[in-house]
Amino acid sequence: MAAVVLVGGGAGAWAHVDRRERERDEQAAVVRVDDAVGSWDGDVSLWGASDAAVGRAVTVTTRDAAGAALAAVAEQARSTLAATEGKVEDDAVRQALAAVLAEADAASAAPGASVATARRVAASLAAADATVAQAHTQWQQAQDAAAARAARPAAPSGGSASGSGPGGGKAPPSCETTYNGPPFYTSPATDGGDGSNGKLPPSALTAVSWDVDPRGTPYYLRNDATAALERLNVAFRARFGHDLDLDLTYRDYATQVAMREALGTVAAVPGTSSHGTGLAMDVPELPCEYGWGTPQRDWLVANGPSYGWVVPSWARQNGSNPEYWHFEYRG
Numbered sequence: 001m002a003a004v005v006l007v008g009g010g011a012g013a014w015a016h017v018d019r020r021e022r023e024r025d026e027q028a029a030v031v032r033v034d035d036a037v038g039s040w041d042g043d044v045s046l047w048g049a050s051d052a053a054v055g056r057a058v059t060v061t062t063r064d065a066a067g068a069a070l071a072a073v074a075e076q077a078r079s080t081l082a083a084t085e086g087k088v089e090d091d092a093v094r095q096a097l098a099a100v101l102a103e104a105d106a107a108s109a110a111p112g113a114s115v116a117t118a119r120r121v122a123a124s125l126a127a128a129d130a131t132v133a134q135a136h137t138q139w140q141q142a143q144d145a146a147a148a149r150a151a152r153p154a155a156p157s158g159g160s161a162s163g164s165g166p167g168g169g170k171a172p173p174s175c176e177t178t179y180n181g182p183p184f185y186t187s188p189a190t191d192g193g194d195g196s197n198g199k200l201p202p203s204a205l206t207a208v209s210w211d212v213d214p215r216g217t218p219y220y221l222r223n224d225a226t227a228a229l230e231r232l233n234v235a236f237r238a239r240f241g242h243d244l245d246l247d248l249t250y251r252d253y254a255t256q257v258a259m260r261e262a263l264g265t266v267a268a269v270p271g272t273s274s275h276g277t278g279l280a281m282d283v284p285e286l287p288c289e290y291g292w293g294t295p296q297r298d299w300l301v302a303n304g305p306s307y308g309w310v311v312p313s314w315a316r317q318n319g320s321n322p323e324y325w326h327f328e329y330r331g
């Protein structure tokens, strides 16, 4: 007899169902599945008797429906895992999610798995997924707070004219990221690439020396653009005491296709992005650090051209697609 293990505290689809009632239902279903059905080969109402016993409306569920629900939760879990790598305080929550996901994949593949098993694993998976999502939110908030602290200028000596109010100084600019789409990452060089947009081979690209992206991918730019950015970074560091922060540099064709699908027209048509030529960089989308009018962005706008790095007209504040984070190398 299959044991029914329930996950408490999950925010998944089961949260609205009374726990004891559900346990009764699932145990009844296990008996019915094991004794009466025994395979995944048909649409069978499994719930009528137990539901009648507890005086509720009849719920019809099927092996196909349970399998589809489990697949949907598994898909969500996979994307959560991909999006949170290195972006939680303690990776144990991600490892736990990966373990339940493996269990889900095994249950999906098992020919004799019961509806109750599918439902149980789906509930466990939803709960583990919610835990990782919550951990990621906490991590992001901590990152934002740290960035806000780092960006706050040292206490001015003598009252500058920058508006100290009755509260004892103006509030720091928001460090909430202005990006709310799905995560996209910088791309490695394209092995065997033909040199066209988004298909630049390793020989065309050089990684910047001071940073890699959160997944460990080097920040690649076309060789001459990287050389110029290295020089620019020396000057930037002399001014601000830290290296230039990067978010994304080279982007390959496949990633551009995915971005266009996810973000629509604010992403360039695949094959036309300046990121695909290795001649564009994005600094982080953090208004407190690089937003309009910040010292760091103003410095980049004023000094970048000396190194060949400029803001294209479309990305300016009054441009057709304002992006304070985007810069391009024009040599």
Ligand SMILES: [Zn+2]
Residues within 6 Å of the ligand: 275, 280, 281, 282, 325, 326, 327
């Ligand atoms: Zn960009």
